[in-house]
Amino acid sequence: xxxxxxxxxxxxxxxxxxxxxxxxxxxxxxxxxxxxxxxxxxxxxxxxxxxxxxxxxxxxxxxxxxxxxxxxxxxxxxxxxxxxxxxxxxxxxxxxxxxxxxxxxxxxxxxxxxxxxxxxxxxxxxxxxxxxxxxxxxxxxxxxxxxxxxxxxxxxxxxxxxxxxxxxxxxxxxxxxxxxxxxxxxxxxxxxxxxxxxxxxxxxxxxxxxxxxxxxxxxxxxxxxxxxx
Amino acid sequence: xxxxxxxxxxxxxxxxxxxxxxxxxxxxxxxxxxxxxxxxxxxxxxxxxxxxxxxxxxxxxxxxxxxxxxxxxxxxxxxxxxxxxxxxxxxxxxxxxxxxxxxxxxxxxxxxxxxxxxxxxxxxxxxxxxxxxxxxxxxxxxxx
Numbered sequence: 001x002x003x004x005x006x007x008x009x010x011x012x013x014x015x016x017x018x019x020x021x022x023x024x025x026x027x028x029x030x031x032x033x034x035x036x037x038x039x040x041x042x043x044x045x046x047x048x049x050x051x052x053x054x055x056x057x058x059x060x061x062x063x064x065x066x067x068x069x070x071x072x073x074x075x076x077x078x079x080x081x082x083x084x085x086x087x088x089x090x091x092x093x094x095x096x097x098x099x100x101x102x103x104x105x106x107x108x109x110x111x112x113x114x115x116x117x118x119x120x121x122x123x124x125x126x127x128x129x130x131x132x133x134x135x136x137x138x139x140x141x142x143x144x145x146x147x148x149x150x151x152x153x154x155x156x157x158x159x160x161x162x163x164x165x166x167x168x169x170x171x172x173x174x175x176x177x178x179x180x181x182x183x184x185x186x187x188x189x190x191x192x193x194x195x196x197x198x199x200x201x202x203x204x205x206x207x208x209x210x211x212x213x214x215x216x217x218x219x220x221x222x223x224x225x226x227x228x229x
Numbered sequence: 230x231x232x233x234x235x236x237x238x239x240x241x242x243x244x245x246x247x248x249x250x251x252x253x254x255x256x257x258x259x260x261x262x263x264x265x266x267x268x269x270x271x272x273x274x275x276x277x278x279x280x281x282x283x284x285x286x287x288x289x290x291x292x293x294x295x296x297x298x299x300x301x302x303x304x305x306x307x308x309x310x311x312x313x314x315x316x317x318x319x320x321x322x323x324x325x326x327x328x329x330x331x332x333x334x335x336x337x338x339x340x341x342x343x344x345x346x347x348x349x350x351x352x353x354x355x356x357x358x359x360x361x362x363x364x365x366x367x368x369x370x371x372x373x
Contacts, residue, residue, distance in 0.1 A: 038333075058337040060329050068326045075330065076339045171326055222315060 001030065003103065004082035007037045007055070008069035009090035013044040014202065020053040022096040023088060028103075036076055037090070038069040046090075067175030071168045078164055085163045089154035093203040098195040102157040105191045112162040112188040115148050115180075116155030116195035125197055126204070132213055136177065139217060143224055144181030149192045152176045162188050173212065174220040235277050242274040269306070 005023050009016050020035055037050040041063035050057045058076055060069065070087060077085045084106050088094055098116055105111035119137075122130050133152055140151040153176070158166070166182040168175055183190045231239075246267055253263040276283045276299070283295025292298045334340045 041329075056337065058333045058339070060333050062325070062329050064326045064329055068329070071326070072330045072333055076334060076337065079334070079339045169323065171322060223319070 001083045001107070002032045002034065002081055003028065004073075004077035004080065004085045005033065005035045005099065006070070006073035006077055006085055006087050007035065007050075007090045008040060008066050008073060008087070009037055009042065009046050009050065010040040010063060010066075010069070011042045011044050011046060012090040013042070013046045013049055015092040016046050016090050017049045017053050019088070019090055019092055019096075020050060020055050023099065024054065026096045026099055028100065031103075034077075034080065034082065036073055036080075038073045038076075040064060040066070040069040065172040065175075067168055067173070067178070068171040070175055071171075074158075074163050074166075074168070078160070082163075083160050085158045085160070087154060087156050087158075089203075091203040092200065093198055094155045095196040095198060098155060101193050101195065102155060105193065106157055106159045110189070111191040112159045113179075113183050113190045114157040115150055115190065115192045116153050116157075117148070117150035117192040118153060118195060118197040119150045120192065120194035121196075124199060126199065129199075129204075136213070139220070140177040140180050143220060144177060144184060146177075146180035146184040148180050148190070151180045153195070155195055162186075170219065170223050172219060173216040174223060177216075177220055178223070231278075238277045239274055242270045242277065245270045 007016070007019065007023075012019075016037065020037070023035055024033070026033075035055040037046075037055045037057050039047040039050065039057055039059040041060045047057050047059050056076075058072055060072065073087070074085060084103050086099055086102060088099070094116070102114045102116045105114050118125060119130070119133055125133075133150060137148060137151045141147050152173075156179070162183075165186050165188075166179060168178060168182075170178045182188075249258070249263055249266040249270070252258045253260070258266070276295075280295070283298060287293065287295045287298035290298065292301070331340070
C-alpha cells in the first residue's frame with residue numbers, strides 16, 4: 001500500500017525539518033511511505049530544508065493559502081498512485097505516531113475519510129481554542145450539514161477514491177470546513193479518531209487566531225453563497 | 230422648463246446608456262447586464278425629468294419620501310455590485326491557483342505521472358475531465 005503524507009507549508013523553516021524527520025521515522029509495516037511537502041510560496045528556506053530532508057517538494061510560485069496547497073498536494077498524491085493520503089500540519093502540532101491511528105480505519109475498510117480529532121480528548125488544549133473549535137464545528141454543521149468533533153483538524157486521512165472525488169474550491173482555512181461538507185455531499189464514510197495535539201507558542205501563533213477565524217467564517221459564508229449562485 | 234442641473238444629469242444618463250450600448254456591441258458585457266444597466270439609467274433619467282414620480286413610487290412601496298427610496302435603492306445596488314465584484318475576484322483567484330498548481334506540478338515532474346490502474350479515483354477524475362471540469366481534491370475549476 002502506498003501512503004502519501006501531505007504537508008502544506010508556508011514559512012515553516014523553523015519546524016519543517018523536524019516534522020519531516022519525525023514522520024519519516026514512523027514505523028508502518030507493509031506501507032510504502034512518501035512525504036510530499038507543498039511549499040506555498042514561502043519567503044524563507046522551507047523548500048530547501050524540506051528537500052534536504054528527503055521529502056518530495058512541490059513549490060507554489062505564489063502563496064495561495066492552505067486550501068490551494070492541499071489541492072495541489074492531493075493532485076500530486078493521486079498522480080503518484082497513492083492509495084491513502086494523510087494531511088499533516090507543518091507547525092509540529094501533530095504527533096507522528098497518530099498517523100497509524102488515522103490510516104487504520106481506511107486500511108480495514110471501515111471508512112473513506114478519517115478525521116484526527118483533538119476534541120475527543122482535549123487535554124492540554126487552551127480553553128480559547130476549545131471554544132473556537134466548538135464554534136467552528138457548529139458553523140460547519142449549520143452551513144454544510146456536516147457533523148464532526150473537529151472540523152478544523154489538520155490531521156486527516158483519505159482513501160484514494162475519496163481523495164479523487166472530494167472537490168476543493170476554497171483556498172484559505174475555510175478548506176477545513178469545505179472538506180467536511182464534501183464528506184457529507186458525497187455520502188463518504190467518515191470516522192473521527194482521537195489524536196494528541198502538541199501546543200507550543202509557535203504552533204499557537206501559526207493557527208487561526210480570532211481575526212483569522214472571523215475572516216474564515218466570512219469567506220465560508222460567501223463561498224457558500226457563490227457556490228449556490 | 231428643464232433646469233441646468235436636470236440637463237447635466239440627463240446628459241450623464243445618456244452618456245452612461247451610450248457606454249452600455251458600446252460595451253454590449255463589443256461583447257464586453259452580456260445581455261442581462263446590458264438590460265439591467267439600461268433600465269437603471271432610464272429610471273434615473275425618468276426621475277430627473279419627473280421628480281414627482283419618485284414620490285409616487287416611494288408611496289407605492291410604503292416610503293414617505295422619494296429621496297429615501299432613491300437612497301435605499303442605491304444601497305441595494307451598491308451591495309449587489311460589491312457582491313458581483315467579489316464573485317469575479319473569487320473566479321480570478323481560482324484561476325490563478327490553477328495556473329500556480331499546474332506550474333508547480335510540472336516543475337516537480339508529476340504533471341504527466343498519471344497512474345494507469347483504472348481505479349475509482351482515476352475514473353472519477355477522467356469522467357470529470359470529459360465533462361469539462363477538473364475533479365478530485367485538487368480540482369478548483371468550479372466557476373462560482
